[in-house]
Structures are given as structure tokens and as C-alpha cells.
Amino acid sequence: MRAVIQDRYGTPEDVAVGDVPEPVPSDDQILIRIRAASLNGSDRENLAGRPFYARIAGLRRPRNPIPGSDVAGVVAAVGSSVTEYAPGDEVYGELAGYRGGLAEYVATPPRLLARKPPGMSFTEAAAIPQAGCIALRATRAVRPGDRVLVNGAGGSGGSLVIALAKHLGAEVTAVDRADKADFLRRIGADETIDFEKEDWADRRAEYDLVVDLFGRRSPFRVHRALRPGGAYRMVGGHTRILFAVLLAGPMIRLAARKRVGMLVVPQSRTDLESVGALVADGVVSPVIDRVFPLERSRTALAHLAAEDHRGKVVVEVPQVD
Ligand SMILES: NC(=O)c1ccc[n+]([C@@H]2O[C@H](COP(=O)([O-])OP(=O)(O)OC[C@H]3O[C@@H](n4cnc5c(N)ncnc54)[C@H](OP(=O)(O)O)[C@@H]3O)[C@@H](O)[C@H]2O)c1
Structure with a gap:
């Protein structure tokens, strides 16, 4: 073959x-x-x-x-x-x-x-499969009116994260290259950030959820962009950032009452069937x-x-x- x-x-x-x-x-x-x-x-x-x-x-x-x-x-x-x-x-x-x-x-x-x-x-x-299951897990706790930031939004997984977050009633900020801004707005982003011009982690207390498909920042920086009670979920990125997130998460939770952690996306038939049904019903694509x-x-x-x-x-x- x-x-x-x-x-x-x-x-x-x-x-x-x-x-x-x-x-x-x-x-x-x-x-x-x-x-x-x-x-x-x-x-x-x-x-x-x-x-x-x-x-x-x-x-x-x-x-x-x-x-x-x-x-x-x-x-x-x-x-x-x-x-x-x-x-x-x-x-x-x-x-x-x-x-x-x-x-x-x-x-x-x-x-x-x-x-x-x-x-x-x-x-x-x-x-x-993979993009859909990431999106399903990443947006599980999204409530109508939540402010959600998706970093690395224009790639394979990000577009379905945006679509599902919008479907759940969130206001979405999408971070990627400047030349993807029109695309990101077309698929539902309310606001876009060009990562070469602005570092989203400099924003203060703006987001209920940050979904990071391109984790490159210290957990001690990213949590400041979260509203009280908010969550940062690292999906992919540098290995050293992954370890830093795992180690610092519990401390940040105690000190700042914000959740900073890794999003684990198991390979799951149940998740696949759930997201497949959403696509089949035309809810997201x-x-x-x-x-x-x-x-x-x-x-x-x-x-x-x-x-x-x-x-x-x-x-x-x-x-x-
Ligand atoms: N946690 C889990 O259980 C789990 C499970 C499966 C997969 N994953 C991980 O999930 C990640 C998924 O990524 P994906 O499939 O969506 O990747 P992707 O298709 O490569 O998308 C990444 C996006 O980020 C953009 N980007 C590049 N540099 C950036 C920067 N500095 N800031 C913000 N965005 C930037 C890329 O733009 P350009 O293409 O223009 O550079 C691209 O649009 C992978 O790291 C994978 O290993 C995790």
C-alpha cells in the first residue's frame, strides 16, 4: 500500500x-x-x-x-x-x-x-477527532456571557474552540497572526489580537477562561489575565512551560483563587460522538x-x-x- x-x-x-x-x-x-x-x-x-x-x-x-x-x-x-x-x-x-x-x-x-x-x-x-475533542473539553465549563481567550486560535484546534465557545454564549478573543484576523472574525471571534503586536498576558482580570494551544508563558504571568475564579488551560506548548504550569497551578489556586493547569484531552469515543453529533446537527463545523x-x-x-x-x-x- x-x-x-x-x-x-x-x-x-x-x-x-x-x-x-x-x-x-x-x-x-x-x-x-x-x-x-x-x-x-x-x-x-x-x-x-x-x-x-x-x-x-x-x-x-x-x-x-x-x-x-x-x-x-x-x-x-x-x-x-x-x-x-x-x-x-x-x-x-x-x-x-x-x-x-x-x-x-x-x-x-x-x-x-x-x-x-x-x-x-x-x-x-x-x-x-482531535480538534473536536480538544474543543469539547476546553469549553466544557463555558457559561453564557463568559469572556474566553483562545491563544493559537487560527490553527487546527482553535477554530472549533471558537465555534463551540460562541455556541455556548461566550464572548471570544482570538489570538494569532495579524493576517488571520479576518478569518478569525468570520468564524465567530468578537475580537482578535495579533500576537506580534500585543501580549494578551499583559491584560488584567479580563477573562473567565484562557485556552492556550501555544503555551509559551510563565503560569505566574498568565493568571493575571484571568478574572477572579477564572481558569487558564494549557493544551499544548513547550515542555518546560507544561511542567511549570503543573507545579505552579496549586500555588496560584491558593494564593489568587484562579485555576491554572493543563487541559488533558483523553482519546475518547464518547467525546468524539458528542462533537460528531454537534457537527452532524450543524451546530459547529x-x-x-x-x-x-x-x-x-x-x-x-x-x-x-x-x-x-x-x-x-x-x-x-x-x-x-
Ligand atoms: N492536552 C492534550 O491532551 C492534547 C491532546 C492533543 C493535542 N494537544 C496539543 O494541542 C496543540 C494543538 O495545536 P493545534 O493542532 O491547534 O496546532 P496548530 O494547528 O499548529 O495551531 C497553532 C496556531 O497557533 C498559531 N501561533 C503560532 N505562533 C503563535 C504565537 N506565538 N502565539 C499565538 N499563536 C501562535 C499558529 O499560527 P501559524 O501556523 O501561522 O504559525 C497556528 O494558527 C498541540 O501542541 C498538541 O500537541 C494536546
Whole structure:
């Protein structure tokens, strides 16, 4: 089968599309014929091997050389102990281990996957899993009238965070590059901040919730932007900031009565089904930036890394029989 192959950590130049053996599902796995896969910031991190947490899948080189975590496709075969899916079922979801999706086929345990809502395209379904589950968890406590700031708002996860926060009645400030401001307003942001011109963490007591997809600031700075009782949730960013947030969170809670912590987004079928239903009902929809064929995955990864994607980058797998 055709697949993207990444033998070492590096840049998009270090990946190639080539032929690898088609995977054979074990007893408890299903084989999915992939129709579309979407990219996330985590794919860029897993390609680079940076931040350090991206090396969980292999310290020196990726154990599974095929990148890509979010897929939608058709069940091609099932292992002997799998009862919930049958060949022909249409599924989507995030792959365990965040790898294996940029290929014609993947063999995976079915527990994280959900049935694709009828009427939803494979391209749209592939764009949902990681970004949607981040958005669902990040906005769980949002109340009408809350002021929410989303840092790193214009990328894969941010656009659905904005959409869900708006749906829940929040007033949203979106932080990203200046040239994404029009896009961010179009998808619902009430206010935008160009991170090259203004540091949002210099604002005082303005937000009930800060969702940080690009954590680079000390926890002792970010909490000042929160209103009393507010919460800062770091989704991704530098490893040292992650540790600082984990260590300082309890102190800040005691001293300032504000919650500063990491947002843990487990790979969850229940969350996926919840956000999939919101998309199927037209409540929110993932923003698809560009679609590339599998053979041009290196360009797709370069586009993700090139500082200009808005929403989701999707790779489609042409179906040839
Ligand atoms: N906590 C969890 O359980 C969990 C689960 C899954 C994923 N994650 C993490 O979540 C993060 C998700 O990111 P994503 O998929 O949304 O990434 P993304 O698609 O790369 O989006 C990041 C956005 O931030 C923008 N940006 C760049 N520099 C910035 C700055 N200095 N200030 C503000 N924004 C800036 C980027 O713009 P340009 O593209 O123009 O540079 C881009 O629009 C990743 O770090 C991933 O590892 C966490």
C-alpha cells in the first residue's frame, strides 16, 4: 500500500510517500481503508520530535514510521474477536498512539472509533477527532456571557474552540497572526489580537477562561489575565512551560483563587460522538483550510508547518481498485 514514511525526526523534507506492506489486523483490530486523514499541530510536533513529549512514540526515531492520527474510512476487515464493526461500516476517529493515518490502510483497535454520521463526508469526518475533542473539553465549563481567550486560535484546534465557545454564549478573543484576523472574525471571534503586536498576558482580570494551544508563558504571568475564579488551560506548548504550569497551578489556586493547569484531552469515543453529533446537527463545523492527495502529503505537512494554515489541513486518499 502507499503510505507516508518518516524514519527520523525532522522536517517535511524528511518524509517520503512510498510502498509498505498492507497491515494485517490482529484478532482484536479492524482494518480501515482510509478515505481521508487530517493533520493537527501534534503531527507537526511528532514530525519534529519537539516538544519532548512528542517523542513518547520513540525516543530516537518514531517506532511507527507512518505519521497521522485522525482518519475517516471504511472497515475493510475485522479481527476474529471484533463484534461491533463489520466490513463496509464507515468509521472515523483518532488512532491510538497518534500514528498510522497517512496511508491507504491502517489496522487499529476499534475502541476509539465511532460510526461516521450518515451524510457527513469523509473529509469533514477526518477533520473532527482531535480538534473536536480538544474543543469539547476546553469549553466544557463555558457559561453564557463568559469572556474566553483562545491563544493559537487560527490553527487546527482553535477554530472549533471558537465555534463551540460562541455556541455556548461566550464572548471570544482570538489570538494569532495579524493576517488571520479576518478569518478569525468570520468564524465567530468578537475580537482578535495579533500576537506580534500585543501580549494578551499583559491584560488584567479580563477573562473567565484562557485556552492556550501555544503555551509559551510563565503560569505566574498568565493568571493575571484571568478574572477572579477564572481558569487558564494549557493544551499544548513547550515542555518546560507544561511542567511549570503543573507545579505552579496549586500555588496560584491558593494564593489568587484562579485555576491554572493543563487541559488533558483523553482519546475518547464518547467525546468524539458528542462533537460528531454537534457537527452532524450543524451546530459547529470544522474549518477545512486545504485538501491534498496522499501523494502530496509532504506538501501538506509543509503547509501545516509554514505558518499560514487556517483551520484543518486534510489529506485525501484516492480510491483505486
Ligand atoms: N492536552 C492534550 O491532551 C492534547 C491532546 C492533543 C493535542 N494537544 C496539543 O494541542 C496543540 C494543538 O495545536 P493545534 O493542532 O491547534 O496546532 P496548530 O494547528 O499548529 O495551531 C497553532 C496556531 O497557533 C498559531 N501561533 C503560532 N505562533 C503563535 C504565537 N506565538 N502565539 C499565538 N499563536 C501562535 C499558529 O499560527 P501559524 O501556523 O501561522 O504559525 C497556528 O494558527 C498541540 O501542541 C498538541 O500537541 C494536546
